[in-house]
Every structure is written in C-alpha cells, then in structure tokens.
Amino acid sequence: MRWLSWDRNLKVRLVGETLFNMLFWMYFPFLTIYFSEALGKATAGMMMTGPSLISIVGSMLGGYFTDRFGRRPMMLLGSFIQVVMFVVFALSISHWIDYVAFITISLGKSLYRPASSAMVADLVSDTNRRSVFATFVTANNLGAVFGPVIGAVLFFNYRSELLWSCTFVTLLYSIAIFFMIRETMPEPMEKKVQSYNALTVLKEQWMNYVVIFRDKAFFLYILAGVFITISIMQLDLYLAVYVKEYVPSQVLLTWKDWSFMLSSEEVFGWMIGLNGLMFVLCVILVTKLFERWSDRNTLILSAMLSGVGMFLVGFTSNVWLLFVFTVVLTLGEIIHGPVVQNFVSKYAPKNARGQYMGAADLQFAIGRFIAPLTVILSVSLSPLVVFGFILLCAICSALLYIQLFRIL
Template sequence: MKFKTWDINLKVRLFGEALLDISFWTVFPFLTLYFSAALGRTTTSMLLIFSQILAVFAALLGGYFADNFGRKRMMSISVIGEGLGFLIFAVGATNLLHSPYLSFFGFTLASIFMSFYQPASQAMIADVVSPEHRSHVYSVFYMMVNIAVVIGPVLGSIVFHDFTVQTLLTITAADLLLLFLLQKFGHETAPLVIHPELRASSDRKNIWAVLKEQLTNYQLIFKDKIFFLYIIAGIIVAQAFMQLDLLFPLYIQEVIGDTSFLGITISGERLFGVIVSINGFCVALLTVVVTRLMTRYKEKFVFMNSSFLYGISILMFGLFTSAWGAILAIILFSFAELMTVGIQQNFVSQLAPEDKRAMYFSAAGLRYTLGKVIAPLAITLSTLIGYFSTFFIIAILAFISGIIYYYMYKQFEKRQQLQKGRE
C-alpha cells in the first residue's frame, strides 16, 4: 500500500503523532529523576502507582467512547487534555511556583488522556484500511514511535534538565498543532457516528455501566486457564522491562554517575539518554529481522528464553557500574524485548475463540496496564534494600515468568492435541 493512497486521516496522524512522540520521549524517560529529586523516591513511587491506576480505568473506557462518540472527537478531546496536562506540568515547574505536586497532577492528567487516545487511534486505522494492508500501516506507525524513542531521549538528555519549562511548553505546542491538523484535515470514521441508524443496536450507557460490563467480560475471559497464565506471566515480566523508565535512570545517575564514554565525560542523566536511544534504535532497526529469526523456533522456548534474557540483563545492570557495562546490558535487554514482538499477537489469536477475539486482545493489554501499576514499587524497594537486591528480585521474577510461560505452553499443546483428537 503506497503512502500516496493513504487516507488523509492517516497522513495527518503520521506527521502530527511523529512530532508529538518525539516531544513526549524528550521528557518521559526523565520524569522519574525529576519527581524523585523533588518529592523523594518513596512518594514518587506511590504517586506513579496512583496515576497508572487511573490510566487503567481510562483505557477500559477508551474503546467504548471511541465507538460511541467518534474517533476524531475522542482523539481531539484527548489531545486537548494531554496538552492541558503538560501545560499544568510546566506551570508547576516554573521557578515562580515550583510545585512538584501540581506538576505531577499535570502529568497524571496527560496520562489519562493518552489512554483515551490510543483506542480511537488504533480503531481509525481499522476503519479506513483494508484488512490485507493493516499490518503494513500499523508497522509504519510502530516504526515511527521507535524512531521517536531514538531521537527523543537524546534531545531530553540535553534540554530537559536545564530547560524543563520550555520543553514542556514545546509538547503543549505539539499537541495544539496535532489538534489543528485533526480538525482541519481529519474526518470521522466511527460506524455509529457515520450511520446513526446503527445506534439502536448500541444504546448509550453511563460510565459506571460500561466499566461494569468491561469487568464482567474480563472475568469470563480469565476462566480460560491458559490465557490467565499468559496474563500472569506477562504482568510478572513487565516488572523487568518497565524498569527502563523507572529504576534505570535513578541507578545510572546515582551509581554510575559521571563517566567516560568514547573519550568524552558525560553525566549520568545524559548516559541514560544514550541507553534509551540504543534501546529504541535496536527495536526500530531489528524488529523484522529478529521476528523472522524467532519463527524458526518453538514459541514456548522463545517466550521462556525472552524472560530469562530479561532477568540476565537486569542482573547485569546491577553488577556493572560503567557506561560500557550498561550498554551491553541494554543490548541484551533490547533483544529480549524483540524476541516476542512478532509472536505475542499470534498466540492470542490462536487461543481466542473467533467470536471473542477482539475481547481477548483487549484483555491481553492488561499485562502492561496492570504491570505499570505494580512496577513503580521497585523505586520504593530500592530505597529499603538497595539497588542490587532490587535488581536481583526483579531478575528472579523474570525467571519465574519464563517458567510460567513454559508450563502455559505445555497446557496449550495438550489442549490442541485434545481438539485434534475430537476432530
């Protein structure tokens, strides 16, 4: 599918979201450092957990809002809310006010509206792209995000610490630009909005009714033992890969600190920017190659060894106190991430009944949303028992998730054999 044949909605979003993603990743990796310095690690940990709990509920409602109120409308509202959140963050960060709690409120508000944005964004692609071309379009947007992960942290390591307010105002400006592009060139694609006569089959519900319905659906899904194991293993291993934005920046700044890299002395904060960029570069460059390589092996060994490799790389971070040690660890960390990128969705599609496939994919996202709720506890734990002990515990959890994945696949293989026997 050539770019010139893309729907105007996709062209507008690709440009606008690229600018927004770069702006966002200029700030996001350094937020743990910023709030820990202002509020302390324990308080920051608790506040991050609270903000992610709110984001989880927002994510549960986002799909319903996008279906019933429209993709364009929800994306526009989300962009406005995110821009307002970062504007409040900027006001709280000014020398005149200097209120970290106000800044954190702004960040939480932005996180909630970002959770509203994604379901509408993903659904819009499905609305305007034929099934045979969707994978290509999704991969282009995925590639753009990873390019932003490469560029943003490098910029952030240079500007965020010294020009915090200006950087946050730039993100607000990027949100306003995306809003203008959506309003000027975008058009609505939601079936219920385009064809109001379909409304009879989807009557409006209040927020609590929608939330209750979503939770009931998840309860039914979790009765599938294999899928439940998949979610549990995913939440456990999430504690490893989410430390890239939580514990790693603190560790690099406080333990590695100023160090020599390629003959140049750089601060811990800038080294962290390099680390995140290497991770993004590896993902952007090697996703297709590693995915193709992993298809040669049994999925149960890929999932299991990915978790084991996460555990090894986490231990390496705790053992090495040099720039090159951290770089070697992040390369292994990135490979662990890449191993399962291409096969996770395939496993869910095999597991899910055809009439519940969308519901299963939605529930599968809980691995990350619930993982985000728990992961900040590592910041508090590092305060109590130190970095190495915390890394050791996270590595053990990663190893445990690998064992769960292996057991899960053994059960899945038994189910497939029983189904073949019945046929």
C-alpha cells in the same frame, strides 16, 4: 506491507505519533529523577504508581467506549486531554501540580491506545499485522534515539519550553485526527437502541470484562505480560536511580590529549538513546527474522533476554558494559512488542476488539503500577537484590507464557 499502500488513517497516525513520541522521550525518562530529587526516593516510587492506576481505569473505559462509539472519538478525546494537561504542566509552579498533570496525561494516553490498536486491527489483514505493528513500534521509538540525549539537557534547564513544544505538537496531531481520520469500527450485527447512563455503562462494562477474564488463556496472557512489563519498565525507573547513584562520571572516548566525558545523567540518557536507536534500526529486521517463529517461542525468548540483560547491569558501573547489557535487554523488548500486539488482534472477536485491546493494555498498566516498587526497595536493599527481583519477574513471565500455549 509497504508504507505507501497503507490506508490514509494509518499514514496520518504514523506521522503524528512519531512527532509526539519524539518529544515524549525528552521528558518521561527523567520524571523519576525529577520527583525523587524534590520529594525523596520512597515518595517518588509511590507517586510513579499513580499513572498506572489511572491507566487501568482509562484502558478499560477506553476499550469499552471504543466498541460503543467508535475509534475516532476516543482517539480525539485522549489526545485533547493530553493537550490541556501539557498546558497545565507548562504553567505549573508546584511539584504536585506537575504530578497531577502527568497522571492525567497518562489517562489521555490510556483512553487513546485501545482505539488506536483496534483501528490497526480493523484496517490490516492477519498476514500483515505483525509488520504494521512493527513499523509503528519503529516510528514511535524514533524519538527515543535522540529524545533522552537532548532531554538530559532540556528537561532540567528548559523544561517550560519543552512542555510548550509538547502542547503544540499534540494539538496539531489532534486537529489532524479531527479532519483527516475516518471511523473504521465494523458495523454491529444487531444495532441496539440503548440509553446510556453511568449505571448502565458500569454494569455492562463489568459484565463484558467478567466474560473476558473468565477466559483462562487470555488471563494467563495478561498475567505473563504484567511480569515482563515490570522488567521492561525498569529502563525508565530503577535504572535511572541506579545509574545516578552508582555510575560515576567517566570517559567515553579518548584520543591523544582529547577525551569525551559523560556525567551519570548523560550515561543514562545515552542508554535510553541506544535503546531507541535499536528500535528504529532493528524492529522491522528483527520482526522479519523471527516471523517464522511461533508466538510462544518469541514471547519466552523476549522475557528471558529482558530479565537477564537487566540483571547483568547490576554487576558493573562501566559505561561500555552498560551499553552492551542495554543491547541485550532491548532485544528482548524489540521481540516482545509486535508479537504481543499481534496476538490480541488474532485472538479477539471482531465485535469486541476495543475491549480486548483495553483488557490487554491492563498488563502494561498493572505492570507499570508494580514496577516502581523497585525504587522503593532500593532504599533498603542492595542493587543486586533489586536486579535479582527484576530477573525473577522475567522468569515468571516466561513460565506463564509456556503454560498459556499449553492451553492454546
């Protein structure tokens, strides 16, 4: 499906989300280092679970309200929350205020995401969804090419200017949503006149999610997603700590009397940059290569590549080998993204897409909640044991995907 033939909603979102993510990747990968240096690794590991708890609540509420009030209002709410919190983050003089701003930004993102995914499902046919989701993954990771490399300098030296830039870009995108994006929610078969209060919302939401999670296949899908998310998230969590502590400054390139050195932080920035570059260059190509593969086989392969690639990192501190293993684990992540989004689009009933998207997002929220455990474990365990735990999570994910498709 060619980009020029897309609905205007999708074009506006593609541009806006690309710009925002370009700045997002300049600060997010360095937050674990930032908090661990200021407050200690154990405290930082516990703190990094907070955004995931917030995301669980946000995803469930976002999915529920997306199906009640529409996609556009929830996207506006989520984006404006992020604008306000970036202002707070930029003006903060305390690590704890930084942390509150960070977790509230996570709330805004989790309110936005189910509505965003549901809008794609509303506007795109079944046959084209994988390629559209792949295009969004490519665009959203465009910033991951240069963001971490630039952020390795900007975040620690010009943090305030960076956060004000995030504020400005997110505000512009929020204005674009308000003026340029239309509602796409399908008309309900029966229109109910209902007054909403907190008790009614909680009761109805609870009942709806009970129905969703009684679906054994969908429950296994979420559980498998939790385990692979734990593995994938280590790129921004334990990997940052490992590279800083165990990878020394070293020469990347040398020619005659000239050499190009990288510090530990810069090695990590380049690894994240390589991850992003592969997303930009390879997502659409890889999606096309695997389009004839079943969802089952692609999800199993993605879990194993992610886990094995991360496990191999623990055997080396050589920068070039680290780049090779980054390629392996990134391939797993690339294969996983479009397929996992397309699965929910096909599986969810039309009148409950928002809630299914919100429920599906729980795999990422719960996975991100558990993922910082590796940073806490690293205080008392060797890197190889920690990477072994990450590999075990990936294997569990692959086994659960096998069981899921047996049921289907």
